[in-house]
Amino acid sequence: xxxxxxxxxxxxxxxxxxxxxxxxxxxxxxxxxxxxxxxxxxxxxxxxxxxxxxxxxxxxxxxxxxxxxxxxxxxxxxxxxxxxxxxxxxxxxxxxxxxxxxxxxxxxxxxxxxxxxxxxxxxxxxxxxxxxxxxxxxxxxxxxxxxxxxxxxxxxxxxx
Amino acid sequence: xxxxxxxxxxxxxxxxxxxxxxxxxxxxxxxxxxxxxxxxxxxxxxxxxxxxxxxxxxxxxxxxxxxxxxxxxxxxxxxxxxxxxxxxxxxxxxxxxxxxxxxxxxxxxxxxxxxxxxxxxxxxxxxxxxxxxxxxxxxxxxxxxxxxxxxxxxxxxxxx
DNA sequence: CTAAACGCGGACAATCATTATCCTCGTTAT
DNA sequence: ATAACGAGGATAATGATTGTCCGCGTTTAG
Ligand code: SF4
Ligand code: SF4
Numbered sequence: 515x516x517x518x519x520x521x522x523x524x525x526x527x528x529x530x531x532x533x534x535x536x537x538x539x540x541x542x543x544x545x546x547x548x549x550x551x552x553x554x555x556x557x558x559x560x561x562x563x564x565x566x567x568x569x570x571x572x573x574x575x576x577x578x579x580x581x582x583x584x585x586x587x588x589x590x591x592x593x594x595x596x597x598x599x600x601x602x603x604x605x606x607x608x609x610x611x612x613x614x615x616x617x618x619x620x621x622x623x624x625x626x627x628x629x630x631x632x633x634x635x636x637x638x639x640x641x642x643x644x645x646x647x648x649x650x651x652x653x654x655x656x657x658x659x660x661x662x663x664x665x666x667x668x669x670x671x672x673x674x
Numbered sequence: 675x676x677x678x679x680x681x682x683x684x685x686x687x688x689x690x691x692x693x694x695x696x697x698x699x700x701x702x703x704x705x706x707x708x709x710x711x712x713x714x715x716x717x718x719x720x721x722x723x724x725x726x727x728x729x730x731x732x733x734x735x736x737x738x739x740x741x742x743x744x745x746x747x748x749x750x751x752x753x754x755x756x757x758x759x760x761x762x763x764x765x766x767x768x769x770x771x772x773x774x775x776x777x778x779x780x781x782x783x784x785x786x787x788x789x790x791x792x793x794x795x796x797x798x799x800x801x802x803x804x805x806x807x808x809x810x811x812x813x814x815x816x817x818x819x820x821x822x823x824x825x826x827x828x829x830x831x832x833x834x
Numbered sequence: 835c836t837a838a839a840c841g842c843g844g845a846c847a848a849t850c851a852t853t854a855t856c857c858t859c860g861t862t863a864t
Numbered sequence: 865a866t867a868a869c870g871a872g873g874a875t876a877a878t879g880a881t882t883g884t885c886c887g888c889g890t891t892t893a894g
Binding site: 718 | 838841842843851856
């Protein structure tokens with residue numbers, strides 16, 4: 515049981531997009547290069563973020579990706595959800611219903627309820643942190659210098 | 675990202691063992707039959723539970739498995755931990771350290787801290803429910819009849 | 835003491851999810 | 865028109881999970 519690495523990559527990709535000035539976009543290949551990810555697979559991740567309305571894409575020459583919401587409105591959970599989808603961590607395989615030979619499945623949930631509650635607790639923590647709060651942390655003392663270098667890289671690679 | 679089905683199976687296996695009288699044991703094959711799981715693989719799960727000291731095994735003819743703790747002392751989390759192991763849901767692949775070209779990895783954690791907190795929240799819910807609280811729920815009105823049938827099955831299959 | 839019933843452990847093989855590549859298409863700036 | 869980009873699907877490579885097999889040690893029964 516492990517979270518896809520795509521979630522982490524996506525978070526950092528969105529953080530990069532957050533450094534763009536208004537109206538500018540960053541080509542997908544530049545992003546995957548910077549993240550050292552495989553370009554072809556990374557496009558799939560970006561498209562998932564697009565479907566989830568976290569980011570927007572513009573096609574054509576000088577196309578690329580940009581945020582689709584204010585950074586305060588994008589939580590880590592939004593990104594997780596876009597990449598991992600809605601299926602929950604746990605899902606009953608109906609063993610108990612089997613054990614007890616129940617006809618209808620309703621109201622026989624010893625574990626499902628508990629696991630669902632656990633999952634809600636887990637997700638609620640991920641909902642607390644937003645792209646803008648993460649960006650702030652990147653601007654703290656110890657990272658400031660490197661973060662500025664990153665921003666300059668974004669300036670160079672962006673278009674439009 | 676999905677939890678192993680072995681966790682669910684193990685929980686129900688432990689619930690079965692909880693129905694045993696003191697000193698009695700249940701052979702592994704009986705358990706896997708009842709759970710409709712593959713016997714050979716299921717033994718692996720049982721052995722994980724043994725290593726985690728959740729259950730105990732006795733070898734030899736008339737051998738089998740039984741609880742190793744009082745049912746109030748076994749949480750769903752204990753079983754989860756036995757099966758899934760200690761590795762966390764999320765683990766950084768060091769992308770940010772890479773992005774920012776940091777030399778040492780310490781104190782550069784934007785996501786790790788958050789994810790760890792989320793995981794703690796998740797696990798703490800699983801720690802609330804114990805085998806004995808689950809067993810109580812099985813004895814509630816709507817399941818009572820079937821649960822008694824299960825107990826009789828346990829009586830028949832147990833040894834020693 | 836021998837054999838049979840059981841758990842133990844490791845070396846595989848099969849299955850399934852995730853990651854990665856490729857190729858064709860639609861869109862837009864030049 | 866063409867070149868640079870994203871969209872989407874088919875399909876491989878990889879890796880984790882699940883499942884099987886076989887030989888071993890231990891204990892009870894005969
Ligand atoms: S108790 Fe809930 S989780 Fe377990 S089998 Fe029944 S419906 Fe599924
Ligand atoms: S910020 Fe934390 S999680 Fe991200 S790369 Fe650095 S150490 Fe790893």
